[in-house]
Structure formats: C-alpha cells, structure tokens
Amino acid sequence: MASIAMKNWKQIALANGLDIPVADLDKITPSLDGLEATFRPLTAQLNEASESSLLIRLPGSPQ
C-alpha cells in the first residue's frame, strides 16, 4: 500500500487565517492524521461520473 503524505495542519491553519491556538492544533493533529490516512485512499475510486449524494430541490419538484 502506498504511504499517505501527512498534511501540515499548523501551516494550513496559518495559511487560512484560522484563530486556532498552537496547543489546540497539537491536540487535534493525531485525529486528523488518522482520518487522512483512511479517507485519502478512498478518493481513488472516484471518477468523472461520480455524482454527489446531495441534490438541490427546486420549488415545484416532488418531495
């Protein structure tokens, strides 16, 4: 299995201007890393035809 490159969550927070203290970022990093390791490989099965499960309902559409 190919290894997943982990993200630098502190840099992401900084680049996005998020007001999350460094100590709090340290606490959530393991959880985010774990999610990244499971989620990222799943996206390989998506292709151009893969539609979202969310659809917009316009006025007049049947419920």
Add this chain to the structure above:
Amino acid sequence: MRTITEAAAAIRTRSISSLELTQQCLRLIEKSEPKLNAFLTVTAEHALAQAKTADEELARGVDRGPLHGVPVSLKDLFRTKGIKTTAGSLLYKDYVPDFDCAVTEKLNAAGAVMIGKTGLHELAYGVTSNNPHFGPVRNPWNTESVPGGSSGGAGASIASGTSFLAMGSDTGGSIRIPAAFCGTVGLKPTFGLVSRYGTFALGSSLDHMGPLTASVRDAAIGLTILQGADARDDFSVSRPAENYIPPQHATIKGLRIGVPANFYTDRIAPAVMAQFRKTVQLAAGLGAQVEVVTVPDIAALNAIGRVILLSEASALYEKLSAQREKFGADVLALIDQGRLLPATDYVNAQRLRRIFVNKFLELFQTIDVLLTPTAPTGAPKIGQALVTIDGTEEDTRLAATRLVRGINVLGFPALSIPTGLDEGGMPLSLQIVGRPFAEATILNAGAALEDAIQFPGLVQTQ
C-alpha cells in the same frame, strides 16, 4: 406501568387520568433528578395544563390516539415555543424560541404531555452527555457510568421511567448509543421520514430524528405519529403514511437475517459478542433464515461520515467559533478539525457516500435485515477517555460510534433493542438495520425478538 400501550389503555379505562399519570412522572423526576441530571428543564406547569386538557378532551369523546395524555420528553434541541431550548450549549443557554419545531407540533397534535427537555452532549456533538456547562447526565443502571449520547437525557429518562417516549436526534449514533447504554429501545428512521424542521442542526445531511422508548411497539407508535412530509425540510420525503405498529404476535419466520462476517466482529467486548451470538441463535430458533454476509468496508464508510460531519458542523458554527470560551474542549476540538478540512474533501465524501449507498442496496437484495451489536462495549464510566477491548485502547467516542455511524451515512433505518445484561449488570444491545423505508420490517423483527428476550426494562437508579 412502563409502556405507552399500557398508559394509553389505563387512561382510557379511567384507572388513571392523564393528570395523575403526569403527577406521578413529575414526582419520579423530583426523586431521580439529583442522581441522574436527565432534564435541563422540567416543564411541570405546562405538562399539568396539557394533562388537564387531555383529560377534558377524552371526557368529551375527543381521542387523539395512543399518545393522548401520555407524558413525553424532548431532547433540548427540539425547539419549543415559549420554552427554553439550549442545545446543551452556553451559546443558547437563555434562548426561548418563538415557534415549535415539526416534532413538537406533531406531538402536540397527538395530545402528548410534554414533561420536560432532556439533557444532551453539548450541541449534540458527542457520545457521553458529560456536559461541561450543565453537568453530566448519569446512567440509571449505574450513576458512575455515562448514559451515552448525544441523547443521554432521553435514554436516562426512559430507563428510569420518567417519560414514556423521549425524542432524540441521531447524527452518528446519538439515539442508538444511549438506547444501548441505558437498556432502552431507540429508533433512527430512514433519512427524510421525520422532519428536521426547527431542530438544532449538527450535520444537516446526517441528522435523523427519532424516539427512545421502553418497548419496540412504543417506538412504532412514535414513528407512526412522527412520520410525514414537511415542505419546510428540504430533505423531507413524501410517502403514504404507514401504521408501523407490529402485531401482537410478531413473527420473524422466514425473515432473511444477515449476520456480518467482517468488521462487526472485530474489537468487540467478549460479553457483547457472546450476547450477540446468543440473540442470533434465538432468531434462528424463531424461524429466521440466518445468513453470514460480508458487508462493504465500514471503516471507509465511517471515515466518509466523519469528513461529512466535521465539515457540516464546522460550517454551522464557524461564525461562533471565535467565542472559544463558550465551547467545551471536546466539541471545540471537533469544530477546529472541521475548519481544517478542504471543501474538496467534503464534496468527495458526498460522492463516495453515493457509491456506498449503492453497495449496501446490493447487499440488501439478499437479506431483509442486518443484525449487529449496537455498541462494542457496555457504558463507559463518566470521564473515561479510552476504552480497552481485547487489550487495545480506543478513543471512547470513536469506539461508541464505530458500529452505528456508517448507517447515518447510508440514511437507512436502524433500531437498537436491549438484549441482556453484562457481568457488571449493564445493558447489552442489538442493532437491526433495514433497507430504506423498511421501518415496518425492522420494527416487526425487533418486536418478535423483544417478546422472546423479555428484557427487564425499567431500573431503580443505583
């Protein structure tokens, strides 16, 4: 008297009035609240007025059905006109809505008596109901243990007999987990069957509203009342109304029951697995066709669910997240996590969700219901951050949601029923999952198993 069916019969035979029954529940709340902290608001005056009206109506021959005059409670995220609705959060600690949510409307129309608003995990974002702002809700089976969450007050209320139906919400297991830990029934209906209008959202595409009750038939009574299309909820679905109440002698003869060979057998506490196997044998003995099946990748489904929930919840609370002091540490950590995920991950999670729904629809072509344990362990202790299963430590929240979260991603209906007690005297449970809108099937299966199991039910608070 512990069920809606019994209460409704007693009210109609005049062996008790709605007012007397309501007063009984209020006395029980007064006695149990110092130990349980199950309620954030007890609406005694409101309940007594509703009960008087219910009695007057019945005397005039106006009968609104099985909930008429029966005390119920609402998790404190269902908006109630003129009655405080806090969502278990400091952000809303003094919020008094000027309208009722759809569920409140339905219960009012059914003549139910609203006895109070139950405690929950802050913003419904967690599984312990150990609320830093309003104190921990405690498990009636052992007050040192959590009742589960996020609908912890609802579970505690049913287990201690202070209400006959307790409304909960379920975004990643928040009805089924407290049902499992408190030894009650909990029903998460198919996504769209019960309106979300007017409830505090958490994950808008994952939130389900449903009842916790003392019996499967009571949950069916609740769903029969709560179902229905609502133009105010974009995810609401229009379907013909059904009577979901199972017959007196429900049977599962010939029902195709899928029992997972993978995932749901990994990292399960021995007592939970032993009780699960015993219940499967019971089902086979009742004539069900038990088939061992391989389920699609639930770990993947759970990861998809986490990406969706983290994103949706953080989008909801982003504008408030600067008020960091108003959030508990665990909820704030989840909101921070969601803010760090890119939008592409959210969209891709919703695309993957569709693929997994199709995989499960394929599985359900060969089975009618899927049986799994609801939770991998019994109720953890209050403040317990990790649970140990087979020598491996796991985060309490991730462990409690592991067997239930994926079903929210699918939107399929799921019912949790109690099946027995572990060696420590804490409840064990079973989850019955059905195909979309097959509530009648899972409720019927649940009723048949419940009749055979004869779970002890109400508990005197330890």
